[in-house]
Amino acid sequence: MTRELEIYIHIPFCVRKCAYCDFLSGPADQKTQEQYTDALIREIQAFPNAEQYVVCSVFIGGGTPSVLSQEAIGRILEVVRRKFHFVSEIDGDFGSVEITIECNPGTAGEEKLSYYRKIGINRLSLGLQSADNQELALLGRIHTWEAFLETYHAARRVGFTNINIDLMSGLPGQSVVSWERTLDQVLALEPEHISAYSLIIEEGTPFYTRYRKDEELRDQGEEPELLPSEEAERQMYARTEEKLLEHGMHRYEISNYAKPGFACRHNDGYWTGVWYAGFGLGASSLLNHTRYRNTEHMEEYLTAAPEQLVGYRETEALTQNDEMEEFMFLGLRRMAGVSESEFEKRFRRTIREVYGETPDSLIRHGLLARKGDRYFLTPEGMNLSNYVMSEFILTSSEQQQKHRTD
Numbered sequence: 195m196t197r198e199l200e201i202y203i204h205i206p207f208c209v210r211k212c213a214y215c216d217f218l219s220g221p222a223d224q225k226t227q228e229q230y231t232d233a234l235i236r237e238i239q240a241f242p243n244a245e246q247y248v249v250c251s252v253f254i255g256g257g258t259p260s261v262l263s264q265e266a267i268g269r270i271l272e273v274v275r276r277k278f279h280f281v282s283e284i285d286g287d288f289g290s291v292e293i294t295i296e297c298n299p300g301t302a303g304e305e306k307l308s309y310y311r312k313i314g315i316n317r318l319s320l321g322l323q324s325a326d327n328q329e330l331a332l333l334g335r336i337h338t339w340e341a342f343l344e345t346y347h348a349a350r351r352v353g354f355t356n357i358n359i360d361l362m363s364g365l366p367g368q369s370v371v372s373w374e375r376t377l378d379q380v381l382a383l384e385p386e387h388i389s390a391y392s393l394i395i396e397e398g399t400p401f402y403t404r405y406r407k408d409e410e411l412r413d414q415g416e417e418p419e420l421l422p423s424e425e426a427e428r429q430m431y432a433r434t435e436e437k438l439l440e441h442g443m444h445r446y447e448i449s450n451y452a453k454p455g456f457a458c459r460h461n462d463g464y465w466t467g468v469w470y471a472g473f474g475l476g477a478s479s480l481l482n483h484t485r486y487r488n489t490e491h492m493e494e495y496l497t498a499a500p501e502q503l504v505g506y507r508e509t510e511a512l513t514q515n516d517e518m519e520e521f522m523f524l525g526l527r528r529m530a531g532v533s534e535s536e537f538e539k540r541f542r543r544t545i546r547e548v549y550g551e552t553p554d555s556l557i558r559h560g561l562l563a564r565k566g567d568r569y570f571l572t573p574e575g576m577n578l579s580n581y582v583m584s585e586f587i588l589t590s591s592e593q594q595q596k597h598r599t600d
């Protein structure tokens with residue numbers, strides 16, 4: 195029997211490092227990029243038991259995949275196609291597999307974008323973050339709003355009909371008005387999908403050095419100097435939803451909005467527990483109730499022989515508790531929430547047996563709602579999603595016991 199599989203391919207290269215970014219990515223010379231492409235291809239070719247799966251989506255992410263030459267992307271996708279069966283080969287519609295590539299403005303012109311279309315890439319995810327050039331410069335992005343527009347219009351000209359734009363709010367010096375301007379300018383372009391995240395100040399980044407103190411002030415309920423206040427962030431968050439909904443998009447996950455029929459299938463699969471195979475530096479996979487994580491050391495990755503691939507991977511067998519937690523965390527991020535019957539089918543226990551009074555208590559506090567078979571976050575629950583998720587952690591047997599006897 196075949197099982198659905200999503201494929202993630204990590205391209206860890208960027209033109210230069212943005213000031214807020216802690217992803218596994220950075221600049222690299224041509225030779226490293228070529229060696230990396232070869233190593234990636236070796237890893238894909240060495241994947242065991244590929245015939246047991248049918249691929250429903252491919253996501254080429256990063257980093258900035260569009261930094262690689264178009265031929266390299268073509269080679270990688272070709273190997274994936276030769277190695278795996280795609281859903282569309284079975285249902286006869288080749289176009290039905292969602293194949294996304296992330297792309298940053300200034301790294302792909304019309305020729306490269308047109309090549310992507312030719313090799314079957316049917317979804318483009320553009321990293322914009324802000325329409326304000328001052329904010330972009332502060333973030334350390336390589337592009338301006340005008341450069342983004344060029345890439346966006348070129349993508350439309352070569353036939354992309356499914357485009358996501360990544361945006362980021364809560365930036366230093368950003369006002370609610372400037373965030374609204376970004377939303378208005380982006381919505382005027384009619385993208386099919388928008389991912390709108392809030393800036394997180396990550397340890398080890400230049401932003402951490404610059405803004406950590408400010409963030410601490412805000413966390414203590416005091417007025418920050420450079421970051422938007424808590425109240426301003428709340429307003430940005432609220433305005434995002436209002437504007438995007440007014441514009442005919444629907445929110446299908448805490449940070450993701452789409453026009454009807456354009457929710458990202460790859461992300462949706464991930465949130466609903468579809469197994470995935472990740473290839474590339476630091477990529478993780480979820481297969482057969484086990485999580486695998488590739489080495490984060492470039493040298494190790496580049497020099498490993500295919501038969502050593504397992505050797506440089508960390509492996510973690512997931513317990514049923516891990517899987518139940520993940521089902522709740524990821525499911526509750528989606529507006530559709532989690533299904534009680536799906537939980538029971540998967541784990542042979544009910545949500546109530548495992549979590550006792552927790553869901554009812556969250557409902558009483560207005561953070562969770564229940565409709566028919568499904569539990570989902572209320573708007574207030576979305577604001578406090580970290581707290582709600584923490585209520586579904588099942589770390590110790592005592593805790594599970596507590597829930598069982600509640």
Ligand code: SF4
Nearest residue numbers: 208211212215219257
């Ligand atoms: S382009 Fe994206 S992945 Fe690359 S450094 Fe900037 S934020 Fe990080």
